[in-house]
Amino acid sequence: MAPPMLELRGITKQFPGVLANDNINLAVEPGEIHALLGENGSGKTTLMNIVYGLYHADAGEVRFEGRPLRMTSPGEAIATGIGMVHQHFMLVQAFSVTENVILGMRCRREPLLDRDGGATEVQALSAKYGLKVDPRARVWQLSVGEQQRVEILKALYRRARLLILDEPTSVLTPQETEELFEILRALASEGRSVIFISHKLHEVLSVADRITVLRRGRVIDTVRAATSSKEGLARMMVGREVVFRVNKPPARPGPVVLEVKNLQALNQKGLPALKGLSLEVRAGEILGIAGVDGNGQKELTECLIGVTRPVRGEVRVAGENITGLSPRQICRRGVAVIPEDRHRQGLVLPMQVAENIMFGNFYRPPFSRRGFLQLGVIHDVARRLAAEYDIRTPSTDIPVANLSGGNQQKVILARELSGQPRLIVAMLPTRGLDVGATEFVHRRIIDARNSGVAVLLVSTELEEILSLSDRIAVIYEGEIMGLVPGDGADVHELGLMMAGSKRLAAVS
Amino acid sequence: MTAHEPSAARRSSGRIGPALRGIASSLLTPILAVLAAFMVGSVVIGVLKVNPLLAYGHLLRGAVGNLGQLTTTLVSSIPLIFAGLAVTLAFRASVWNIGAEGQLYMGALLAVWAGTALRLPAGLHLLVALAFGAAGGSLWAAIPGFLNARRGLNEVITTILMNYIAIWFVAYMIHYPLREPGWNPQTSQVLASARLPILIEGTSLHAGIILALAAAAVVHILLTRTGLGFAIRMVGANRQAARYAGVNVAAVTVVTMALSGALAGLAGASEILGTRYRLLEGFSPGWGFDAIAVALVGRTTALGTILGALFFGALRTGANVMQASTGLPVVAVYFIQGLVVLFMIAGSAANFVRKSAERRKEAGTVDRDTGSAAIS
Numbered sequence: 001m002a003p004p005m006l007e008l009r010g011i012t013k014q015f016p017g018v019l020a021n022d023n024i025n026l027a028v029e030p031g032e033i034h035a036l037l038g039e040n041g042s043g044k045t046t047l048m049n050i051v052y053g054l055y056h057a058d059a060g061e062v063r064f065e066g067r068p069l070r071m072t073s074p075g076e077a078i079a080t081g082i083g084m085v086h087q088h089f090m091l092v093q094a095f096s097v098t099e100n101v102i103l104g105m106r107c108r109r110e111p112l113l114d115r116d117g118g119a120t121e122v123q124a125l126s127a128k129y130g131l132k133v134d135p136r137a138r139v140w141q142l143s144v145g146e147q148q149r150v151e152i153l154k155a156l157y158r159r160a161r162l163l164i165l166d167e168p169t170s171v172l173t174p175q176e177t178e179e180l181f182e183i184l185r186a187l188a189s190e191g192r193s194v195i196f197i198s199h200k201l202h203e204v205l206s207v208a209d210r211i212t213v214l215r216r217g218r219v220i221d222t223v224r225a226a227t228s229s230k231e232g233l234a235r236m237m238v239g240r241e242v243v244f245r246v247n248k249p250p251a252r253p254g255p256v257v258l259e260v261k262n263l264q265a266l267n268q269k270g271l272p273a274l275k276g277l278s279l280e281v282r283a284g285e286i287l288g289i290a291g292v293d294g295n296g297q298k299e300l301t302e303c304l305i306g307v308t309r310p311v312r313g314e315v316r317v318a319g320e321n322i323t324g325l326s327p328r329q330i331c332r333r334g335v336a337v338i339p340e341d342r343h344r345q346g347l348v349l350p351m352q353v354a355e356n357i358m359f360g361n362f363y364r365p366p367f368s369r370r371g372f373l374q375l376g377v378i379h380d381v382a383r384r385l386a387a388e389y390d391i392r393t394p395s396t397d398i399p400v401a402n403l404s405g406g407n408q409q410k411v412i413l414a415r416e417l418s419g420q421p422r423l424i425v426a427m428l429p430t431r432g433l434d435v436g437a438t439e440f441v442h443r444r445i446i447d448a449r450n451s452g453v454a455v456l457l458v459s460t461e462l463e464e465i466l467s468l469s470d471r472i473a474v475i476y477e478g479e480i481m482g483l484v485p486g487d488g489a490d491v492h493e494l495g496l497m498m499a500g501s502k503r504l505a506a507v508s
Numbered sequence: 509m510t511a512h513e514p515s516a517a518r519r520s521s522g523r524i525g526p527a528l529r530g531i532a533s534s535l536l537t538p539i540l541a542v543l544a545a546f547m548v549g550s551v552v553i554g555v556l557k558v559n560p561l562l563a564y565g566h567l568l569r570g571a572v573g574n575l576g577q578l579t580t581t582l583v584s585s586i587p588l589i590f591a592g593l594a595v596t597l598a599f600r601a602s603v604w605n606i607g608a609e610g611q612l613y614m615g616a617l618l619a620v621w622a623g624t625a626l627r628l629p630a631g632l633h634l635l636v637a638l639a640f641g642a643a644g645g646s647l648w649a650a651i652p653g654f655l656n657a658r659r660g661l662n663e664v665i666t667t668i669l670m671n672y673i674a675i676w677f678v679a680y681m682i683h684y685p686l687r688e689p690g691w692n693p694q695t696s697q698v699l700a701s702a703r704l705p706i707l708i709e710g711t712s713l714h715a716g717i718i719l720a721l722a723a724a725a726v727v728h729i730l731l732t733r734t735g736l737g738f739a740i741r742m743v744g745a746n747r748q749a750a751r752y753a754g755v756n757v758a759a760v761t762v763v764t765m766a767l768s769g770a771l772a773g774l775a776g777a778s779e780i781l782g783t784r785y786r787l788l789e790g791f792s793p794g795w796g797f798d799a800i801a802v803a804l805v806g807r808t809t810a811l812g813t814i815l816g817a818l819f820f821g822a823l824r825t826g827a828n829v830m831q832a833s834t835g836l837p838v839v840a841v842y843f844i845q846g847l848v849v850l851f852m853i854a855g856s857a858a859n860f861v862r863k864s865a866e867r868r869k870e871a872g873t874v875d876r877d878t879g880s881a882a883i884s
Contacts (some may be wrong), residue, residue: 307751328754339752348746359742360753368735375733 003066005030005162005193006051006082011060013046020046022217024060028162033184033194035208035225037201039237039434043217044197045087048164051195052084053077064162083155084164089147093140097133097150098122101157125156129186130179144294145176152183163187164195169203173292174462174495181207199237200463201230213237238435248446251470254283255318257423257454258304263313265299265478273299275478276313281423286445286455288469288486290462292498296478297458298340301427304456305337306330318422331360334422338412338429340458342405346412349401353393354382356400357415389414390440406437413444424448427458442468462494476500538805538812541851542819549844558836567841570829571822577829579711583783585821587612587792589720590775591799592806592813593727594645598768599808600731602744603761607652607667608772609796610674611645615773616780617678618644620787621686623698623780630701637702638719638777645773646766648674653765657758663765671796679789686787694788704782714782721814723771728810730767740764772796793824801849807856820845 004027013021020043028034036044049055051062053071062069064080071077074084091100098119107114122135131149139147148168155163165184169177184194184207198204204211205225213220213236220236258281267273273296281287291297302308304315306327315323322330331337339345347356358367358378366377382396391410393403400411409429416424426445430438445468449455459465465472469486474497481497482504484490496502550560572578591608598605605611619641628636652666679693688696704714731737742750743760751757775795780787802820806812827841 305752326754326756327751328756331754337752344746345748345752348742348749350745351741355738359738359749362738363735371734371736373733373735373738 002030003063004028005032005065006195007063007066008047008051009061009063011047011050011057011062013043013050013055014058015046019217021050021057024214024217024219026212026219026222028193028195030161030193031188031191032209033188033196033207035196035198035204035211036214037198037204037211037233037237038214039199042214042237044214045166046217047214048084048166048195048197051077052082052164078158078160081159081161082164083152083158083160083162085148085151085155085166085168087166087168087170089151091139091147091150094138096136096138097142097153098135100139100150101135101154105158121157122153125153129156129183131183144171144292145173145179148172148180149183156187160192162193162195164197166197167199168196169198169200170460171293173498174491175499177203201233201237204233205230215239234435246442246446246467248468249450251285251449253285253470254452256280257283257318258456259314259316259319260300260304261314261316263300263303263310263315265296265303265308265310265313267296267299273478274303274310274313277475277478277480279473279480279483281454281456283422283454284449284452285470286449286457286468286486288465288472289456289458289475290465290472290494290498291458291460291475293460295475297427297460297475299478300475301337301340301425301456301458304330304425305335328360334420336416336419336421336424338409338416338424338426340427340431342408342412347400347408350399352397353386353391353400353403353411354379354396356411357382357385357396360415361419385414385418388418389444406433406440409433409437409441413441417444417448421448421453423454423456425456425458428460429457430459430461430464462491466491474498534807534809534812537855538807538816538852541805541848541855544851545844545847548847549840552843553836553840556836556840558834563830563834563836563840566830566833567823567826569826570833571826573829575708576711577825579708579713581818581822581825582717583712583714583821584825585817586714586716586720586782587775587779587795588798588802588817588820589814590723590778591772591795592802592817593723593810594649594768594771594775595799595803596806596808596810596813597727597731597740597771598764599803600744601740601760601764602747603653603656603764603768604664605649605667605765605768605772606664606800607649607670607674607769607796608775608799609792609794610667610671611648611769611772612776612792612796613671613674613678614648614776615641615645616776616787616791617681618773619777619780620695620698623702623785624686624696626702627699628701633699633701634704634781637698637781638774641777641780642770642773645776646770649769649772650762650766653762653769656765657761678787682787682789688786692788695786698781698785702781703785704778712783714778716778716782719774719778720817723774724810724814727771727813731810736760736763772799775799798845801845804849804852 006028008024008026011021011024024047038044046055050057053074053076069080092103098115101122102118107117119135125131126133131153133142133146133149139150142150168180172180188194196208205228208225210222211225211228211233212222213233215237260277260279263274263277264272265274277300279287289297299308303310306325306329309324314321317333317335320333322333343349348359358381361367362373367374379396386393386396389410391407391414393407400408429445430441433441445455457465457468466489471483472486472489472494473483474481474494476498477500481500481502493502546564553560553563570577571581591612594608594611595605619637622637622640626633626636648670652663652670655661655666656663682695683693686695688694704716707713707715731741739755739760742753742755743757747757779791784791798820802816803813805819806816823841823845827838830836831838
């Protein structure tokens with residue numbers, strides 16, 4: 001029997017204070033799609049970065065096609081036949097597809113570039129594996145799905161026999177995901193190996209031959225996909241039973257709280273991002289906005305909270321026109337926000353937990369009197385909220401940067417939900433959180449909704465939208481493609497709307 | 509070099525031991541940087557065929573050897589404290605005020621005008637002249653602040669360029685409108701009613717030192733205890749989050765620059781009203797630029813800025829004695845100054861690396877998942 005394509009023996013990697021990989025053994029056979037499944041922080045990416053030469057293992061051995069490897073750089077990994085598609089693409093935006101693919105490779109016409117030769121080869125490769133992309137297009141003109149194909153082409157052009165994909169589906173529509181799976185199967189069928197890193201159970205089950213589950217840096221088990229179930233994998237992933245459907249009582253929608261009419265706005269580059277978008281959210285309901293990242297979600301939420309000024313259109317909260325008001329004025333009218341990126345928009349990392357908990361309110365009593373901060377009050381309130389929201393921190397005066405992602409998100413929840421908001425604008429509220437923290441966040445959002453708060457939930461995770469929303473709107477290129485009830489929503493139909501290829505007639 | 513977290517000292521509020529340790533550890537880098545600079549400096553001095561220990565002895569004697577030298581050191585530290593605070597304050601909002609030199613000139617100009625042209629009772633006249641000085645620097649700094657907030661112009665560039673405008677504008681004023689009759693291009697003397705009083709008879713030490721220390725206390729309280737200071741620190745550490753939290757980032761930027769400029773303006777005003785009593789070209793030996801080094805050595809805290817300013821003031825004062833006694837040129841001291849700054853930056857970088865490693869470690873103990881999440 002041929003040796004495995006890739007074999008890991010006893011890989012151990014220690015970071016300061018964290019054992020990221022603990023004696024990991026893994027074998028990937030030729031022609032196999034092997035999934036690495038685990039929560040965030042379970043050590044999947046660290047392990048693959050060791051294989052790809054970005055990190056050194058402290059102990060253990062990497063064998064490729066039976067030979068031991070001692071790699072010190074990605075360059076060596078590429079030369080050996082290992083390709084990696086990172087979660088964040090490594091492409092030169094201003095270059096064409098071909099230029100990106102041949103970048104860094106020798107060509108026959110040295111020192112001149114062989115663009116035509118490269119283009120021919122790129123075309124041949126893309127035809128062979130169904131990687132549809134125009135070799136002459138500039139990368140910035142491509143959709144995210146197409147950019148991912150360029151990354152795969154790059155690896156194939158470098159004759160990768162082992163392809164590692166890190167969370168490749170997080171940026172794709174369901175249809176694009178299916179296309180990607182077709183490509184991966186084609187690659188596997190001719191003897192290449194694929195390592196597919198993911199934390200999405202259904203995808204892993206549908207594409208992988210075998211699945212290795214990691215938890216807290218250790219291999220829990222390697223199983224065959226054909227004989228595994230979602231529930232069984234989830235239990236291995238988190239070490240306990242997981243409820244998939246969030247329990248929630250039926251919605252009792254009240255009066256309209258948020259009303260958006262014909263909203264138009266530009267993105268950072270000054271291009272139209274919202275093209276006359278309208279929607280309504282009622283008290284006591286969760287409206288989910290589904291869509292692929294970059295279709296105007298960010299601009300929509302920023303218009304709602306006043307960070308971006310719309311070009312045209314109107315935003316009303318509880319009947320009052322808040323268009324053009326400042327973020328602080330809007331905040332005082334009961335609009336809470338859980339921002340997309342907690343490190344960049346939600347928190348000031350070097351500042352204390354307590355300071356972060358009160359930072360939208362620092363200027364007013366009781367936190368501030370005559371311009372002076374009331375440090376005692378601030379810390380009392382922070383301690384109370386830390387207990388109420390189960391923020392695990394040794395004290396409220398350490399920098400919030402020292403907290404785990406889940407606890408950081410709880411700081412944001414404590415701040416935003418404790419002010420009795422009318423409307424919560426939540427964007428990707430569980431991004432990067434583990435299952436436990438995700439459950440907590442979902443619970444709090446549903447509690448708020450049950451108590452009569454209107455919730456606008458923007459997420460690129462369809463599962464999250466499906467499990468929380470009372471109604472679902474699909475956003476595509478700054479427009480709402482359709483609005484469907486949350487119960488029994490058809491994933492296929494949502495996917496078509498997310499891709500812009502279907503539009504429901506009756507868009508309210 | 510982010511705005512320095514007040515955490516080290518405050519993390520352990522209530523417990524004296526750790527608080528002291530926090531202060532000690534924040535002093536470590538500056539002290540090591542100074543020692544390293546003197547060590548490298550001694551090699552250079554040795555090459556110049558002077559015994560470095562002897563030279564440093566004269567330097568020390570010149571800086572603090574007797575009451576006269578000590579007070580001279582204090583006097584030359586006054587503008588450095590003000591200007592250093594100006595840079596520190598702006599820095600905490602992540603605004604680089606490289607224009608303290610120009611703001612200091614504008615402050616001096618308005619202060620000298622108020623001190624020579626107005627007729628007011630003693631005391632009040634001084635306060636008015638100081639206020640004019642602060643206003644001069646403040647308005648001059650508010651311009652780049654406004655351009656940055658409204659139009660996104662890089663304040664490093666605008667403040668640097670505004671230095672030249674200020675310096676040459678002041679030169680013009682001295683040569684023409686405000687020129688005292690006579691050969692020398694200089695203004696007339698500030699009236700006695702607008703002068704900062706001398707604190708110790710027979711020395712040059714004037715009340716500016718008290719004002720400078722008070723200004724440091726105000727800056728410290730502003731940053732740690734007030735809502736405005738909170739907003740400044742938020743904007744400094746994360747503009748986007750500040751915006752999301754409803755802070756008017758543009759307004760905070762302009763206000764911070766205006767306050768920073770006021771401090772720089774006071775640097776110029778205190779020198780005019782306390783030491784020279786008249787304005788002449790090139791009256792500043794580059795305090796506005798040294799202020800950047802002062803703020804850096806002081807780790808952009810108010811207390812640190814005082815220490816940094818005293819240190820730089822002592823170097824400059826001692827250098828004169830060193831030159832007289834050993835023939836070693838004063839510029840040798842500039843060399844050491846430059847080395848201190850270089851070693852400070854190197855030390856901060858090393859600290860940064862160590863801290864982020866620690867942070868991962870601490871995160872690991874709070875919740876094991878985070879550390880690996882940050883890494884994976």
